[in-house]
Amino acid sequence: MPSHETVHVSLPGRAYDILIGPGLIERAAETIGPFLTQPRVAVLTDEHVARHHLEPLRAALEGAGIAVSALVLPAGEATKGWTEFSRATEWLLAEKIERNDVVVALGGGVIGDLAGFAAAVLRRGVRFVQVPTTLLAQVDSSVGGKTGINAAAGKNLVGAFHQPSLVLADTGCLDTLAERDLKAGYGEVLKYGLLGDADFFGWLEGRGAAVLSGDADARLRAIRRSCEMKAEIVVRDETEQGDRALLNLGHTFCHALEAATEYSDRLLHGEGVAIGCAMAFDLSARLGLCSQEEPSRVRAHLADLGLKAGLADIEGALPDAEALLELMAQDKKVIDGQLRFVLARGIGEAFVTSDVPRETVLALLTDALAER
Numbered sequence: 059m060p061s062h063e064t065v066h067v068s069l070p071g072r073a074y075d076i077l078i079g080p081g082l083i084e085r086a087a088e089t090i091g092p093f094l095t096q097p098r099v100a101v102l103t104d105e106h107v108a109r110h111h112l113e114p115l116r117a118a119l120e121g122a123g124i125a126v127s128a129l130v131l132p133a134g135e136a137t138k139g140w141t142e143f144s145r146a147t148e149w150l151l152a153e154k155i156e157r158n159d160v161v162v163a164l165g166g167g168v169i170g171d172l173a174g175f176a177a178a179v180l181r182r183g184v185r186f187v188q189v190p191t192t193l194l195a196q197v198d199s200s201v202g203g204k205t206g207i208n209a210a211a212g213k214n215l216v217g218a219f220h221q222p223s224l225v226l227a228d229t230g231c232l233d234t235l236a237e238r239d240l241k242a243g244y245g246e247v248l249k250y251g252l253l254g255d256a257d258f259f260g261w262l263e264g265r266g267a268a269v270l271s272g273d274a275d276a277r278l279r280a281i282r283r284s285c286e287m288k289a290e291i292v293v294r295d296e297t298e299q300g301d302r303a304l305l306n307l308g309h310t311f312c313h314a315l316e317a318a319t320e321y322s323d324r325l326l327h328g329e330g331v332a333i334g335c336a337m338a339f340d341l342s343a344r345l346g347l348c349s350q351e352e353p354s355r356v357r358a359h360l361a362d363l364g365l366k367a368g369l370a371d372i373e374g375a376l377p378d379a380e381a382l383l384e385l386m387a388q389d390k391k392v393i394d395g396q397l398r399f400v401l402a403r404g405i406g407e408a409f410v411t412s413d414v415p416r417e418t419v420l421a422l423l424t425d426a427l428a429e430r
């Protein structure tokens with residue numbers, strides 16, 4: 059039987075395990091079964107993921123006498139909005155999913171966030187299990203209970219904190235990912251080193267290529283370390299009153315860029331995170347918080363792995379610096395109308411501050427746009 063590793067999220071009253079390893083979908087009945095009061099689950103997934111992973115999941119569960127109903131949504135960030143959310147919740151109601159039932163989110167960040175939010179509001183809350191199938195979802199979005207959808211005004215603006223009961227990160231799923239999606243997910247892996255673990259970043263500089271090329275040990279270590287760091291932060295600050303905002307490193311820029319590119323495949327979320335992290339380090343250097351060598355080291359690592367690193371890597375038109383800053387004003391970290399940024403005193407030393415002059419951000423954006 060393939061082995062797996064476990065990271066525990068020790069939230070009082072809502073503790074759960076993240077299982078990481080190959081073959082977890084084939085063994086889903088063993089791990090999901092104990093959560094069921096009736097032998098049935100409702101699965102939300104998307105067209106791409108269903109092609110590879112729905113039948114193996116169905117076979118594993120049905121083989122153990124657990125009935126599976128599934129709704130397959132369109133793939134892509136555009137699914138994470140009111141239309142598909144409403145369709146998913148109405149379907150769960152039509153399936154007569156009860157309070158004690160379990161919803162399974164089989165997919166990447168879009169499906170996990172949408173299914174988690176549907177579970178959070180359905181009958182005022184049903185349990186759900188995350189089965190993340192992308193690198194991004196395995197290291198980040200499936201853990202910590204941030205669920206939600208995008209609104210016309212911006213990314214993730216409607217949602218709820220709702221923790222999963224279990225996360226099954228089947229690393230075998232990564233073998234079916236397109237190279238672009240793997241690289242995008244790596245943006246979130248890199249974020250963990252940058253925000254709080256310089257040794258991990260150093261390890262990624264040496265082994266990041268192995269993570270991307272499919273080395274099983276390297277992948278397992280990268281996913282486990284990311285989940286451990288996220289679990290620690292989430293346990294300290296579940297609802298982002300303080301420290302949890304560190305997990306938003308790179309996201310203030312990223313969310314504005316995703317809005318500017320209309321959540322299209324011009325920019326994947328993880329690509330925006332990688333670019334946003336590089337920009338956060340640039341901003342930190344401009345403010346004299348760290349030396350210029352730190353952003354240069356971040357960009358060198360992104361370039362080594364062929365990841366997007368700056369605005370020049372985004373195809374098509376972008377709005378001007380003022381308009382990008384305006385998009386950043388919808389950030390959920392804004393307090394009393396004041397933007398807050400996750401900046402760094404060095405690699406692995408991130409902190410949150412509102413002490414950032416508007417002109418410095420504008421100058422950074424203007425210069426970054428001029429490089430296009």
Ligand SMILES: O=C(O)C(=O)C[C@@H](O)[C@H](O)[C@H](O)COP(=O)(O)O
Nearest residue numbers: 198202204213214302305306309390
């Ligand atoms: O879990 C968190 O906290 C994060 O900030 C992780 C992010 O990587 C993730 O993209 C999250 O969904 C962003 O949430 P948001 O509330 O800042 O939109």
